[in-house]
Amino acid sequence: MINCYGLCCLLLFLCGACSKSPVTDGEVPLPEPEPVDTRSTREKYSAAITAWPEAEWYSGIIKKELAELPANPNAKPNTEVLRLGKVLFFEKRMGSIQNSCSSCHNPAKFWTDGSRMAIGGGVRNTPTIENAWHLKGHLFHDGRAATYAEQITEAIESPIEMDGDLNIIPWILSQIPGYPPLFEAAYGSNSITRERILDALEVYTLSISSGETAFDRFVRGDYAALTDKEIEGLHLFRTKGKCINCHNGPFFTDLQYHNLGYAVDFRGDLDNGRYEVTGFEADKGKLRTPGLRNVSNTAPYWHNGEIATLEEVIDLLNRGMPHTGRQKINGTLSPHIRPLQLTSNEQRAILAFLNTLSSEVLKVESPTLPQ
Numbered sequence: 095m096i097n098c099y100g101l102c103c104l105l106l107f108l109c110g111a112c113s114k115s116p117v118t119d120g121e122v123p124l125p126e127p128e129p130v131d132t133r134s135t136r137e138k139y140s141a142a143i144t145a146w147p148e149a150e151w152y153s154g155i156i157k158k159e160l161a162e163l164p165a166n167p168n169a170k171p172n173t174e175v176l177r178l179g180k181v182l183f184f185e186k187r188m189g190s191i192q193n194s195c196s197s198c199h200n201p202a203k204f205w206t207d208g209s210r211m212a213i214g215g216g217v218r219n220t221p222t223i224e225n226a227w228h229l230k231g232h233l234f235h236d237g238r239a240a241t242y243a244e245q246i247t248e249a250i251e252s253p254i255e256m257d258g259d260l261n262i263i264p265w266i267l268s269q270i271p272g273y274p275p276l277f278e279a280a281y282g283s284n285s286i287t288r289e290r291i292l293d294a295l296e297v298y299t300l301s302i303s304s305g306e307t308a309f310d311r312f313v314r315g316d317y318a319a320l321t322d323k324e325i326e327g328l329h330l331f332r333t334k335g336k337c338i339n340c341h342n343g344p345f346f347t348d349l350q351y352h353n354l355g356y357a358v359d360f361r362g363d364l365d366n367g368r369y370e371v372t373g374f375e376a377d378k379g380k381l382r383t384p385g386l387r388n389v390s391n392t393a394p395y396w397h398n399g400e401i402a403t404l405e406e407v408i409d410l411l412n413r414g415m416p417h418t419g420r421q422k423i424n425g426t427l428s429p430h431i432r433p434l435q436l437t438s439n440e441q442r443a444i445l446a447f448l449n450t451l452s453s454e455v456l457k458v459e460s461p462t463l464p465q
């Protein structure tokens with residue numbers, strides 16, 4: 095009797111015997127040449143992201159593809175907490191510097207101040223707070239704040255941001271008759287506490303997202319949303335330009351820290367970046383990869399606001415971040431920054447692609463502040 099195993103062996107043997115032609119020396123058949131992909135870049139990209147041409151990854155990189163804008167899990171309906179948070183975001187009376195969060199994170203300027211350094215002091219450029227909800231654990235250019243409460247406390251108490259004192263602010267707000275009813279509506283009692291102030295500000299901050307872009311429409315299958323040049327730029331961003339190695343995922347950041355040189359701040363001092371947080375020599379001069387949504391709307395660039403335009407950013411990256419003027423490196427340049435040999439047409443295509451990451455400016459009415 096023949097069992098199943100025996101039958102399989104027999105079949106395999108027979109198949110092998112009939113398909114195997116005898117190979118003699120010098121007669122090894124050449125492999126079929128790879129079929130040449132004659133499709134245009136547009137055709138290659140008019141498909142689901144998973145079917146796009148393979149990106150050029152540096153070895154050791156966690157490969158994370160680009161993706162469309164996800165829904166913000168913190169976009170709350172217009173609750174009373176959100177309303178209070180918005181009022182506090184525009185409130186200038188919390189600190190001795192007459193700054194509100196909105197002085198630096200101005201909604202009309204895509205939640206930045208458009209200045210090289212934060213207005214009112216400091217040595218760093220004000221980042222947008224759009225999509226800050228995905229930065230948990232990585233807040234600030236060096237990622238030093240792990241939680242929103244920590245980050246907002248620093249914003250309020252820093253002598254160069256608002257110079258307020260969260261032990262005194264509850265009392266200051268309780269002296270303004272319009273405030274206790276807002277806390278009552280939001281939290282069920284009119285007591286004003288540090289925790290409630292931080293919570294309301296966090297709820298408001300996390301509700302802020304960037305909007306839909308031409309890139310998102312393209313990814314969702316509206317292939318007319320990008321021009322040929324913009325698609326060429328997308329391709330270069332993922333391949334020859336190597337940008338995707340650090341700027342990836344739905345927000346175009348790996349949430350990692352890299353050294354791109356250009357560490358000198360406006361006073362002429364070196365910014366230590368991530369080193370201040372970890373104390374590791376290897377982290378000197380490293381900064382968090384910023385997201386790139388609405389990047390065309392948030393000049394100037396770099397943690398120190400040293401680079402004025404996107405053309406300059408791309409040109410410097412293309413040349414491997416050479417130092418011009420008084421700029422210097424602190425620590426060691428990322429091994430992933432090297433000359434790219436992009437032609438000027440290719441650089442313009444990358445710029446055109448970056449412009450497709452812009453959404454409409456959100457129209458935000460300033461709230462009437464309690465009196």
Ligand code: HEC
Nearest residue numbers: 193194195198212214218219220221226233234235249255
């Ligand atoms: C004087 C200008 C100024 C004011 C006022 C200010 N910020 Fe900022 N904000 C900055 C700067 C500059 C940074 C980056 C600082 C750094 O990396 O060291 C920042 C970072 C942030 C971040 C982290 C963003 C990121 O990409 O890591 C959030 C969120 C934020 N601020 C929210 C607020 C809130 C909420 C308030 C009000 C309580 C506020 N800020 C007040 C200038 C300001």
Ligand code: HEC
Nearest residue numbers: 335336337340352381382383384395396397407411428430
């Ligand atoms: C090795 C990782 C890495 C690579 C590769 C890389 N970037 Fe960046 N990028 C960063 C980091 C980190 C910063 C922030 C530098 C700083 O603040 O000092 C940055 C900053 C930027 C900024 C400024 C954003 C802002 O808000 O200030 C733009 C624009 C940008 N990169 C585009 C690109 C493009 C285009 C490419 C490809 C040609 C690229 N990057 C390649 C890590 C990288």
